[in-house]
Amino acid sequence: MLAVAGLQVSYGSIAALRGVSLSVGSGEVVSVIGPNGAGKSTLMAAITGGVTPRGGSVVFEGTSLLSLGPKRIVQRGISLVPEGRRIFSSLTVHENLKVGASTRTDRAAIAADIERMLGHFPALRERLDRPAGRLSGGEQQQLAIARALLARPRLLLLDEPSLGLAPLVVDLVYRILARLRSEGITILLVEQNVHRALAVSDRTYVLRTGSIEMQGTSAELLQAPRFEEAYFGFAGMKRGDRGASPT
Amino acid sequence: MTILLQGVLDAVSIGGLFALMALGIGLIFGIMRLINFAHGELITIGGYAMVVLADAPPLATAILTLLFVILLALVMERLAFRPLRQASLPTLLIASFAVSYLLQNVLLLIFGGNTKGVNFLPSLSQPIEFSGLRITYLQTVIIVVTIVLLVAVTLFLKRTRFGIQMRAAAEDFRMAQLVGIGATAVAVTAFATSGFLASVVSLLYITQIGVILPQTGLQPALFGFVATVLGGLGSLLGAAVGGFVIGCLAVVLQIVLPLELRLFRDAFLFAILFAVLLIRPQGFIVVRWARERV
Amino acid sequence: MAAERLFGSWRERLWPVFVPVALIVVIVVLASFGSGSLQRTVTDGLIKLVIVVGLSMFIGNSGVVSFGHASFMAIGAYVSAWFTMPAALKRMRLPDLPAFIAQAQVSQLEAAVIAAGVAAAAAALIGVPLFRLAGVSASIGTFAVLAAIIAMIGNWDGLTGGKSSLIGVPVYTNLWIALGVAIAAIVVAHAFQRSRYGLRLQGSREDEVAAKAVGIGIYGLRILAFALSAFFVALAGVLHGHYLGILSADAFFLNITVITLAMLVIGGRNSLAGAVVGVIAVTTVTEVFRRIEAGFTIGDVVVAAPVGLTEVALAIFMLGILIFRPAGIMGGNEFTLPAQLGGKRHDRVVGAQG
Numbered sequence: 006m007l008a009v010a011g012l013q014v015s016y017g018s019i020a021a022l023r024g025v026s027l028s029v030g031s032g033e034v035v036s037v038i039g040p041n042g043a044g045k046s047t048l049m050a051a052i053t054g055g056v057t058p059r060g061g062s063v064v065f066e067g068t069s070l071l072s073l074g075p076k077r078i079v080q081r082g083i084s085l086v087p088e089g090r091r092i093f094s095s096l097t098v099h100e101n102l103k104v105g106a107s108t109r110t111d112r113a114a115i116a117a118d119i120e121r122m123l124g125h126f127p128a129l130r131e132r133l134d135r136p137a138g139r140l141s142g143g144e145q146q147q148l149a150i151a152r153a154l155l156a157r158p159r160l161l162l163l164d165e166p167s168l169g170l171a172p173l174v175v176d177l178v179y180r181i182l183a184r185l186r187s188e189g190i191t192i193l194l195v196e197q198n199v200h201r202a203l204a205v206s207d208r209t210y211v212l213r214t215g216s217i218e219m220q221g222t223s224a225e226l227l228q229a230p231r232f233e234e235a236y237f238g239f240a241g242m243k244r245g246d247r248g249a250s251p252t
Numbered sequence: 253m254t255i256l257l258q259g260v261l262d263a264v265s266i267g268g269l270f271a272l273m274a275l276g277i278g279l280i281f282g283i284m285r286l287i288n289f290a291h292g293e294l295i296t297i298g299g300y301a302m303v304v305l306a307d308a309p310p311l312a313t314a315i316l317t318l319l320f321v322i323l324l325a326l327v328m329e330r331l332a333f334r335p336l337r338q339a340s341l342p343t344l345l346i347a348s349f350a351v352s353y354l355l356q357n358v359l360l361l362i363f364g365g366n367t368k369g370v371n372f373l374p375s376l377s378q379p380i381e382f383s384g385l386r387i388t389y390l391q392t393v394i395i396v397v398t399i400v401l402l403v404a405v406t407l408f409l410k411r412t413r414f415g416i417q418m419r420a421a422a423e424d425f426r427m428a429q430l431v432g433i434g435a436t437a438v439a440v441t442a443f444a445t446s447g448f449l450a451s452v453v454s455l456l457y458i459t460q461i462g463v464i465l466p467q468t469g470l471q472p473a474l475f476g477f478v479a480t481v482l483g484g485l486g487s488l489l490g491a492a493v494g495g496f497v498i499g500c501l502a503v504v505l506q507i508v509l510p511l512e513l514r515l516f517r518d519a520f521l522f523a524i525l526f527a528v529l530l531i532r533p534q535g536f537i538v539v540r541w542a543r544e545r546v
Numbered sequence: 547m548a549a550e551r552l553f554g555s556w557r558e559r560l561w562p563v564f565v566p567v568a569l570i571v572v573i574v575v576l577a578s579f580g581s582g583s584l585q586r587t588v589t590d591g592l593i594k595l596v597i598v599v600g601l602s603m604f605i606g607n608s609g610v611v612s613f614g615h616a617s618f619m620a621i622g623a624y625v626s627a628w629f630t631m632p633a634a635l636k637r638m639r640l641p642d643l644p645a646f647i648a649q650a651q652v653s654q655l656e657a658a659v660i661a662a663g664v665a666a667a668a669a670a671l672i673g674v675p676l677f678r679l680a681g682v683s684a685s686i687g688t689f690a691v692l693a694a695i696i697a698m699i700g701n702w703d704g705l706t707g708g709k710s711s712l713i714g715v716p717v718y719t720n721l722w723i724a725l726g727v728a729i730a731a732i733v734v735a736h737a738f739q740r741s742r743y744g745l746r747l748q749g750s751r752e753d754e755v756a757a758k759a760v761g762i763g764i765y766g767l768r769i770l771a772f773a774l775s776a777f778f779v780a781l782a783g784v785l786h787g788h789y790l791g792i793l794s795a796d797a798f799f800l801n802i803t804v805i806t807l808a809m810l811v812i813g814g815r816n817s818l819a820g821a822v823v824g825v826i827a828v829t830t831v832t833e834v835f836r837r838i839e840a841g842f843t844i845g846d847v848v849v850a851a852p853v854g855l856t857e858v859a860l861a862i863f864m865l866g867i868l869i870f871r872p873a874g875i876m877g878g879n880e881f882t883l884p885a886q887l888g889g890k891r892h893d894r895v896v897g898a899q900g
Contacts, residue, residue, distance in 0.1 A: 053430055079432030091427045093420045095539070103413065104420045108432035156432055287682060335869045342611045345685055346811055347868045349613065353804045354861035360854035467800075471693070478690050481683040515701035519694040526675045526687070533678040 006031045006191055007052070007083075007160055012061035014047050021047040023215040024061065029160065029193050034186050036194040036202035036223070038236065039212035045195040046088055048212070049164045052193075053085045054078045065160070080108045084158035088165045088195075090149040094138025098129050101137050101148055105155030115155070122151040125181070143174035150181060160191045167198045179205055199236065203227055211236055254384045259507050265391040267499030268398030269457055271492040273472055274479035275405060276449035278491030281480060282422035283442040285341060289348040290328060291450055292473025293355035294321050298454025299464035300359060303368050310373050318451040325447025329439055337435070352473075359466040372459045394456050401452060402492060405445070409488070414441060422486070471518075475502070482525055484535030493536055498525070562880035563736045566822040567729050570595070573826075574725045585721055591829040592724035593785045597802075598809045598821045599731040600778030604771045606816050607744050608764075609751030610681050612772075613803055614672075614688030615779045617695040620798035621665040622658075622780025623787035624699065624706055627715045629657035630788070635714045642704025654718055658784045665780030666773040673769035684768075692803070700795035711794040719789035727785060731778045736818055738774060743767055801857070805832070808864040814874025819881045827875065828860065835859050 007029040014022040022044045029035045039045055050056045052063055054075040063070045070078055093101050102122060106115045123130040126147045132140060137148055146166060153161060163182070167175040175198070182205055186192060196202035203209055203223040211219040211226070213236065219226065226232050273291075280288045298321045305313040332351050336344055376390040409415035421428035421438040429435050457472060458464055479498045483490025501524065505517050513520070529535070570592065577588040601615055628640070628647050636648050652660070676687045699706045706712060738744045750764040787793050805828065813824020841850030867874060 055426070055430070074435075075429040076432045076434045079430070085430050087427065087430065091424055093423050093427070095423050096416065096419055100416050100419075103416055104428070104433070105431055107417055152431060287686060332865060332869075339868070339872060341682055342605075342609060342685075342815075343868055343872050345611050345682065346807060347865060349804070349807070350861045350864045350868070353800065354858060354865070356800075357854040357857035357861065361852050361858065365853075470800075474690060474693055477686045481679065481686050485680070485683055516698055518697050522690045522694045525690075529683075529687075530675040530678060533675075533680075533683075535683075 006033075006066060007193065008062075008064045009048075009052070010062045010064075012048070012051055012063065013059045014044075014051055014056055015059055020215055022051065022058070025212070025215070025217055026061075027210050027217065027220070029191060031159075031191055032189055033208065034182070034192045034194065034206045036196055036206035036209045037212050038196050038199050038202050038209060039218075040197065040236065042214075043212045044215045045197075045212055046164055049085060049087070049162055049195060052078075052162060053083065076108065079156050079158075082157070082159035083162065084153035084156045084160075085162045086146075086149045086153045086164065086166060088168060090142075090145045092137045092140075092145050092148050092152065094136060096137055097134050098137050098140070098148060099133045101152050102129075102155055105152035108156055118155055118157070122154060125184075126151055142170050143177060146170060146174070146178055147181070150178075154185075154190075158190070160193065161185065163192065163194045165195060165197060167196065167201055175201065258385055259503065261385065261387055261391065263500040263503040265394045266503050267496040268394055269453060269460075270472065270475055270479060270495035270499035270502075272398055272401060272449050272453050272495070273476035274483065274491040274495030274498075275402070275488060276446040276453070277473070277476045278480045278483070278486075278488050279405075279449070280442055280446045282486055282488060283418060283425070283438060284333065284337075284344075285425075286333060286344045286348060287477060287480075288446070289345075289352035289473065289477075290355055291446065291476065292469030292471075293352050293359075294325055294447060294450035294469070295454040295457060295472065296359060296464065296466065296469035297321060297324060297355065298451050299370060299458035299468060300363060300368075302370050302372050302455070302458060303363075303464060306371065313372065314455055317455060318448065321451035321454060322444055322447040325443045325450065326440060329443040333443075334436070334439065337439070352470075356466045356470075363466070365466065367463050367465050370458050370462055370464050372455070376459060377462075390456070390460055394460075397452060397456065401449065405449075405488075408445075418442060475499070478522070478525055482528065482535055484537035484539055486539035487535070487537040490535055490537035490539075501525075559740075561882070562818055563733060565881035566732055566818055569822060570725065570728060574721055578721060587829065587833055589719065589721050589724050589789060591825055592721070592728045593719075593782050593789065594806060594809060594829070595728045595822065595825045596724075596731045596782035596785065597779050597806045598813075598825055599728070599735045599818065600775045600782065601806060601810055602775075602815065602818065602821050603735050603738055603778065604768075604775035605810065607739060607747040607751065607771055608768050609748075610768065611685045611807075612688040612775075613685060613807075614690075614692040614695075615776065615806070616798045616803045617692045618665040618669055618776040618779045619783035619786065619802065620695060620699055620795070621668055622661045622783030623793055623798070624712070624783075625661035625664045625780075626654075626657045626784040627712060627787050627793060629660060630654055630716050631714055632716075639707055639712065639714070640705060642702070654716070654788070658781060661784050662777045662780040665783070666777040669776030670769055670773040673772045677765050677768040677772070692799070696795050696799050699798070706795070707793070708795075711792055713792045715787050715791045715793060717788055717791040719785045724785055724789075727781055731781070732818060732822075734774075734778070735821075738771070739818070743770060747771055804857075804864075805860065808860055811864055812867045812874055814876035814878050816873070816878035817876050817880050819879065820874050820876040823875050828863075831863060832856050832860060 009028070010026045012022050012025040013020070025044070025048060027035070027037070037045055037048065047056065051058050052070065054070065054073060058071065065081060065083060068081070073081070093104060096104065102119045103115070106118065109115055128144050129148055129151060132144065137145065140148060166178050170178065179201055182192065182194070194202060194206060203226065206223050208221065209223045209226050210217050219229065219232065221229065277288060277291050280286055298317050301317040301320045302313060305316055308316070328351060332347060336347055339347070376393065377388050379386045379388050409419055417428065417433045418438055418441060421433055425435065428438065458468070475498050476495060479494035480491045482497065483492070483494030498521070502517065502521055505520055506514065509517060509520065574588060574592070577584050597615070597619060601612065604610070604612055628636070628643060629650050629652050633649065636643055672691055676684050679687055701708055747764065747767045809824035809828045810821060811824070812827055813822065814820025835856035838851045839853060839855055841848050843849070
């Protein structure tokens with residue numbers, strides 16, 4: 006469905022991605038894990054049209070995304086839940102949802118979709134006409150996911166969905182992801198929270214300093230002896246520390 | 253009592269004009285992070301359009317002036333500001349200053365530096381008198397048009413799909429693009445709306461002062477810029493309120509200052525506004541997201 | 547070896563000052579043999595250079611655009627005129643002048659320093675409310691300040707001559723005096739740019755929020771830079787007044803603001819080299835267009851362009867640079883040492899030691 010090959014992105018003289026290749030098959034949940042500064046958000050930006058790569062390709066369902074603007078990419082079926090949620094805090098919850106459907110014109114279907122989202126996320130229904138900036142962190146994350154889903158994506162990108170949230174709220178977010186998966190939405194997830202990412206995904210890539218260090222099914226990776234070294238850049242981390250997210 | 257009421261009437265009509273002015277400036281700032289110095293020249297050019305169209309039927313003059321000014325705002329966006337969309341705030345600021353200066357001098361090239369009279373719908377300047385109060389038809393029109401436009405712009409931004417998208421873009425342009433809002437469409441709409449507001453101000457303001465020079469738009473635009481700061485940069489409501497307050501203050505100063513000090517009215521005005529900003533540097537209405545990025 | 551290394555680093559450090567100074571000295575020396583009109587152009591260019599270097603002390607270091615510096619130029623010009631005009635003339639033309647100024651007997655140099663000092667003090671005072679505002683708001687504020695001050699100068703007849711201009715200002719500015727002030731401005735600007743304060747201010751340039759977060763006191767630093775730059779811009783005003791012998795409020799409003807900003811932007815906001823290059827580029831372009839405006843003959847036909855063409859050309863030039871080369875001609879760089887002379891050889895010396 007999505008094929009990234011040899012992707013290179015630099016900011017000035019600093020290389021953020023040095024030839025990253027990965028693929029996501031239809032219906033899969035794929036996670037990209039890696040420490041801070043590994044290039045995870047840059048990868049997301051490159052797929053969604055936020056940065057122009059220096060080399061490589063990003064192909065979605067047979068068409069290259071590289072020369073398309075962000076709007077066209079959304080229209081083709083890719084939505085992003087960005088790092089830090091970035092909901093429109095001065096808009097109401099309802100308006101945020103409507104904005105999520107900006108690329109669509111089917112008014113009736115949009116209204117029905119909003120209704121469906123409110124069914125999935127009852128917390129949002131109670132706060133429908135409140136400015137989104139007043140929501141709690143977990144509610145904002147739900148809103149960001151609902152907003153992205155309103156574009157009716159076939160591939161949903163999530164950038165650090167658990168960042169800055171309390172463990173209970175993280176549980177909720179991951180339950181939502183599991184449900185989306187059961188609905189057949191393909192998901193590409195970027196996480197620092199290794200434990201969570203491996204638990205929810207079919208396959209995982211380890212990204213470190215701009216390159217893919219390891220890849221495999223999530224089950225394989227958990228067993229792989231080199232896994233910690235690939236993730237942390239050095240061996241000998243105690244087993245117990247693995248689940249802790251190094252934020 | 254009558255003098256007081258008369259003052260209030262005058263203040264409200266001038267305040268309304270400046271509120272529209274500031275709203276047009278605030279709209280562009282909110283969405284593009286651009287203080288458009290050339291907003292004043294949109295008003296001046298509307299005035300010259302009225303000069304050129306002096307012999308046309310008034311309705312035709314009004315409509316053509318509106319269309320021309322909106323068109324010009326769009327041309328400005330396309331030629332000067334679209335190539336600068338990624339530019340830094342200071343670069344944008346200097347660029348719009350350059351555009352303003354460019355337009356002033358193009359007007360100078362075409363029309364020369366002499367004052368031209370504008371005699372649009374002279375009957376509007378007829379005063380109506382009741383119980384000792386004098387109000388011109390024009391002042392009445394200004395007050396009504398201001399109210400109608402403020403309501404219309406508010407409804408546009410709150411109720412329409414496009415208005416909501418514009419507010420989203422005003423808060424976080426990058427994120428707006430990521431949900432599929434077209435950056436160009438938003439910019440074009442913002443400039444068209446701002447141009448429309450400028451053209452209305454032009455019709456009303458130039459009709460009221462009755463003369464036009466290449467620099468005529470400068471002073472009201474400056475009031476408009478200061479109004480957006482006073483109201484709280486990034487807040488449209490703040491801009492409108494700021495404009496209204498400045499307009500009223502200008503009228504009040506005109507009344508209370510002794511004759512020999514009236515020439516220094518603007519200096520007094522800015523001194524008062526600076527004092528207000530010293531106490532409240534963030535302006536009347538604080539926009540949380542704007543403070544972080546302005 | 548240590549001496550050599552020190553010498554090398556000194557040379558590198560002084561190079562950004564030496565090249566611009568040498569450049570303008572060469573231009574001035576050449577111009578001094580030239581025609582009267584060439585000398586006028588160069589003197590005028592030097593005065594503008596002082597303004598642009600003064601502007602860069604504030605804009606270049608702080609990243610905040612000021613549209614109001616022409617007001618300090620005006621303050622400098624008028625205050626210096628007050629202190630240097632003949633007493634009889636002052637009694638007649640400027641009845642509102644306070645007695646101590648009206649009767650003051652100071653040298654031209656003292657008057658210049660007083661004038662620049664007054665402007666710097668005014669800048670510091672204005673800076674107190676102004677820099678409580680965030681960058682863009684402060685920029686708008688500077689423009690409001692200019693509009694207010696110009697309106698005052700234009701209307702206060704008893705202090706400034708008002709609309710009818712102030713004539714009888716003693717004329718003493720010449721090519722060499724202008725050169726001296728320009729060199730002084732470049733040296734001070736360079737010293738400030740490299741000073742602790744300058745560096746801290748530059749730190750706030752890219753990211754105001756981050757600078758605040760790490761506790762850089764940008765409020766005070768901005769006021770300091772504003773006052774320092776006002777001092778030199780005011781000196782340019784002094785030179786201007788004593789060059790023309792006549793002062794009018796209009797001379798300190800939009801045209802001078804746009805021309806000097808254009809010079810700064812076209813050369814490149816963040817370097818001294820940019821300021822010098824910008825002044826030379828803009829002076830050349832405007833000079834060409836002024837000639838066209840004045841009219842020239844092709845065969846028997848006299849061609850003259852309408853007034854305003856120069857300004858239009860300047861604005862388009864400026865916009866073109868902002869769009870296609872936003873960092874200016876010099877791209878924010880100083881003149882670098884030619885490889886043969888400095889940098890590379892120095893490297894080789896260091897390399898040989900290691």
